[in-house]
Amino acid sequence: MAHVACDVAVQCHLDPVWLWEWEEGAAEAVSTFRAAAELCESHAGFVFNHNEVILYEWVREHEPDLFKRIQRLVKAGRWHIMGGWYLQPDCNMPCGESFVRQIMMGRAYFRRHFGVAPSTAINFDPFGHTRGLVQILAKSGFNAYLFCRPGQADCQLPANTFVWEGYDGSRVLGHRMFSYPSGLGKAREKIVNCLKEHPEDDPLLVPWGVGNHGGGPSRQDLAAIAAFRGERSDLDIEHATPEQFFAAVRKQRRALPLHAGDLNGWAWGCYTSQSRIKQQHRQLENAIFMTEKMAAAAWVHGLLPYPTEELREAARDLATAQFHDILPGSAIQPVEEMALRVMNHGAEIVSRLRARTFFALAAGQKRAPAGSTAILVYNPHPFAVEADVECEFQLADQNLSGTFTNVTVTGPRAALPHGSKGAGRGGDGACDLPTQVEKEESHVDLDWRKRVVFRARLAPSQMNRFDCRLTVLPRRPPRRLTAGGGKIRFRSEHLDVVINTRTGLLDRYRVDGRDALSAGAACPLVIADTPDPWSMLQKSFRRVVGRFRPLNGAAAARFCGVGAPTLPAVRVIEEGAARVVVEAVMGWGESKLVQRYLLPRHGTEIGIDLRVFWNEKDKMLKLSLPTPDADSAYRGQVAFGADDLRSDGTEVVAQKWTAVVSQRHDQALTIINAGTYGSDFLRGEARLSLLRSAAYSAHPIGGPVRMPPDRFRPRIDQGERQFRFYLDAGAARTRFAAVDREALVHNETPMALPFYPSGAGRLTAPLAQLADEIVQVSAIKRAERGRALIVRLYEPTGRARTTMLRLPGLKTSRKVALRGFEVKTLRFDLTTRRWTEVGLTENR
Numbered sequence: 001m002a003h004v005a006c007d008v009a010v011q012c013h014l015d016p017v018w019l020w021e022w023e024e025g026a027a028e029a030v031s032t033f034r035a036a037a038e039l040c041e042s043h044a045g046f047v048f049n050h051n052e053v054i055l056y057e058w059v060r061e062h063e064p065d066l067f068k069r070i071q072r073l074v075k076a077g078r079w080h081i082m083g084g085w086y087l088q089p090d091c092n093m094p095c096g097e098s099f100v101r102q103i104m105m106g107r108a109y110f111r112r113h114f115g116v117a118p119s120t121a122i123n124f125d126p127f128g129h130t131r132g133l134v135q136i137l138a139k140s141g142f143n144a145y146l147f148c149r150p151g152q153a154d155c156q157l158p159a160n161t162f163v164w165e166g167y168d169g170s171r172v173l174g175h176r177m178f179s180y181p182s183g184l185g186k187a188r189e190k191i192v193n194c195l196k197e198h199p200e201d202d203p204l205l206v207p208w209g210v211g212n213h214g215g216g217p218s219r220q221d222l223a224a225i226a227a228f229r230g231e232r233s234d235l236d237i238e239h240a241t242p243e244q245f246f247a248a249v250r251k252q253r254r255a256l257p258l259h260a261g262d263l264n265g266w267a268w269g270c271y272t273s274q275s276r277i278k279q280q281h282r283q284l285e286n287a288i289f290m291t292e293k294m295a296a297a298a299w300v301h302g303l304l305p306y307p308t309e310e311l312r313e314a315a316r317d318l319a320t321a322q323f324h325d326i327l328p329g330s331a332i333q334p335v336e337e338m339a340l341r342v343m344n345h346g347a348e349i350v351s352r353l354r355a356r357t358f359f360a361l362a363a364g365q366k367r368a369p370a371g372s373t374a375i376l377v378y379n380p381h382p383f384a385v386e387a388d389v390e391c392e393f394q395l396a397d398q399n400l401s402g403t404f405t406n407v408t409v410t411g412p413r414a415a416l417p418h419g420s421k422g423a424g425r426g427g428d429g430a431c432d433l434p435t436q437v438e439k440e441e442s443h444v445d446l447d448w449r450k451r452v453v454f455r456a457r458l459a460p461s462q463m464n465r466f467d468c469r470l471t472v473l474p475r476r477p478p479r480r481l482t483a484g485g486g487k488i489r490f491r492s493e494h495l496d497v498v499i500n501t502r503t504g505l506l507d508r509y510r511v512d513g514r515d516a517l518s519a520g521a522a523c524p525l526v527i528a529d530t531p532d533p534w535s536m537l538q539k540s541f542r543r544v545v546g547r548f549r550p551l552n553g554a555a556a557a558r559f560c561g562v563g564a565p566t567l568p569a570v571r572v573i574e575e576g577a578a579r580v581v582v583e584a585v586m587g588w589g590e591s592k593l594v595q596r597y598l599l600p601r602h603g604t605e606i607g608i609d610l611r612v613f614w615n616e617k618d619k620m621l622k623l624s625l626p627t628p629d630a631d632s633a634y635r636g637q638v639a640f641g642a643d644d645l646r647s648d649g650t651e652v653v654a655q656k657w658t659a660v661v662s663q664r665h666d667q668a669l670t671i672i673n674a675g676t677y678g679s680d681f682l683r684g685e686a687r688l689s690l691l692r693s694a695a696y697s698a699h700p701i702g703g704p705v706r707m708p709p710d711r712f713r714p715r716i717d718q719g720e721r722q723f724r725f726y727l728d729a730g731a732a733r734t735r736f737a738a739v740d741r742e743a744l745v746h747n748e749t750p751m752a753l754p755f756y757p758s759g760a761g762r763l764t765a766p767l768a769q770l771a772d773e774i775v776q777v778s779a780i781k782r783a784e785r786g787r788a789l790i791v792r793l794y795e796p797t798g799r800a801r802t803t804m805l806r807l808p809g810l811k812t813s814r815k816v817a818l819r820g821f822e823v824k825t826l827r828f829d830l831t832t833r834r835w836t837e838v839g840l841t842e843n844r
Helices: 022-042 053-062 064-075 096-114 133-138 187-197 219-231 242-251 275-300 308-321 333-361 553-560 732-747
Strands: 004-011 048-050 079-081 120-123 144-147 161-165 171-176 204-208 235-239 373-379 385-399 404-411 435-438 447-458 462-473 487-491 495-500 506-511 523-528 544-547 570-575 579-588 591-600 606-614 619-626 633-638 641-645 657-662 667-673 678-682 685-692 719-731 751-754 776-782 788-794 801-807 812-818 823-829 835-838
Touching (some): 022 048, 022 064, 064 096, 096 133, 096 308, 096 776, 096 788, 120 242, 133 144, 144 242, 171 242, 187 204, 219 235, 275 308, 275 333, 275 732, 308 333, 333 373, 333 751, 373 385, 373 447, 385 462, 385 751, 404 435, 404 447, 435 570, 447 462, 487 570, 487 579, 506 719, 523 579, 553 579, 606 619, 606 685, 657 685, 657 732, 667 685, 667 732, 685 719, 732 776, 788 801, 788 812
Parallel strands (some): 004 048, 004 204, 048 079, 120 144, 144 171
Antiparallel strands (some): 161 171, 373 462, 404 462, 435 447, 523 544, 570 579, 579 591, 606 719, 633 641, 633 657, 657 667, 667 719, 788 823, 801 812, 823 835
């Protein structure tokens, strides 16, 4: 019989939270690590493997003597730090920059406390893995990746050990394991079964140890493995590390098959379950990365110290929420509430930092003219942004005369939106911008609080100054757009939109004479679902059991709380020089929703806002967007890349945008979201997944989930939830060149605030500018080490290109060439004034 190498890697997968709260997870981490340390000290040749900063940090905090024992064992080679990330996150929904931070925090921790840097990344338990990980791994010092899910039935791989290729051509070795835990006393049985089931694998890697809730190795299993080694002289059975396994693979020098794709999918419902977690996760990502850009500008200009420790604390909160049972929504309700608290903690830290930085960057702005209000808008992006800016401010006093104070926002000519002629002139040669006053957040029935919406072009990476000119009118300007013939029709230079007042749906979205949606679009669909939050047994959600329809006049009035006996369910609620807003109120079953359409006077991008009051069980809510071409393809943004998505109705996962691509007509409809990850696509129709009503942690065992028949059990996502989408259409190449920046701007929204500057201080130069229209910046921050600035760029379309990065505030620039989907990290040393290209973790 051939001699086979069998590496048995003992580990203990311990979910910090899942069916238990974090305190129990911390207690189990301490107990498991203590037991493992005792076995390492008493059994020669035994090596324990473990990863994840969060668990080691709990041990360091709650049992420091044990932590020191582990440090000694690591130094002696008896305890192996594997993986080296902060924790095992979901591996589809975090953005590329978030994965970088998971790795950066993990590597820094294990270098500081143990002096090690693992070369194999470990994610046993996550439910799928984006192809964008390959480049991130390769540029972070990893050469191999170890994972478990999905299995061969859900993700066809050429072999269990293979070469994994990323979007940019980066490569690492990959290996799919045969489940990560073993039952107590079952390690020998697992080894025997793996040898029988996978005779082609040589070397064979068999992880063992009680998992999920800790436990790890046992004396019983160690004795059984030792006995088995004595019985099988034809096998080389060794307690090993992941690095030793991959070293043995490389030593064989055999050609391994190539896999150039993602590692998906499994647990398709997890792209949608617990929507608050997903939305708040996206919001915290956006807030951290935007605030870093602002803080870097203030630091470079000498206005404020860089808040390194505060940003790191917020980043740890974000990393915790990305755990693979938190972000996917598969944990119990107390864990959901804990995760929201943790993210709120990070959001509050960043909110205070952002305000502090904003005020510092406002230094040097001139005083506002008497009787005027200044609105300052900081654009954190290194490119100009044209957007509808929304801001509220207070008049100097209450207007009790019965008249209406109108507002016109003025700005420099460069701020005029594309195609605008600048109808009027403000003071100091400023141009009037398209402006309207909309209903403010409060309900004080006075002409006092003002909410303005204005269209402006914002200069890159700097503070933009606007002033408000106030005019007293006899009354508020009336709305002129009304329904006729069962339709509300909106037209602009490039848009023709029809909203059906009988259905509340989009019957036409026509851009430059071409229909981008079919009639009846934006329909909220109710889909049959199950109590299983993972959806382990179901990969698509297609059976429609209902459609939301407009409420009757009396029901609409009661729902909206207007006091009048009736209210049209579909009506115009805002109209001005910037946009028109149409509102529809609808219902189905025990649920209702408010759907608003934001229709721009300038440009072709429309917005859809939904406020849903969801009270269903075993149902899913999707938003239907049918397009005219049934043969279209579906595409979406992933971590540091974009990819074709399945178009057979299977649930798919993407990040900030998806797109329907008509190859026949070379057209694309792009759909930007604010924290919605799941969708499906079939025969030209995209269905965006908004809500599920599964039970908490309802795991199917041997068949469909069976809920307790004798009591109430809470369901996820009951109550009020909000969503926003932005749709645009046009030539496919034009849309794909623009959508990544548009999605970034809608997620990292420029900060607007009414502010009365003192006139003191000095104006600062822009922090960063990019010369092209496409290349993205995922981070501008102070370097982890030294007095240097980090700028991370990536190419989002898959086409090689060159750009010029300018740092006007530092009087330097750098030409950057990028392959398709390539990520580059540049370091500018403020002392030596030298540029260096570094790895993602900022190593030279």
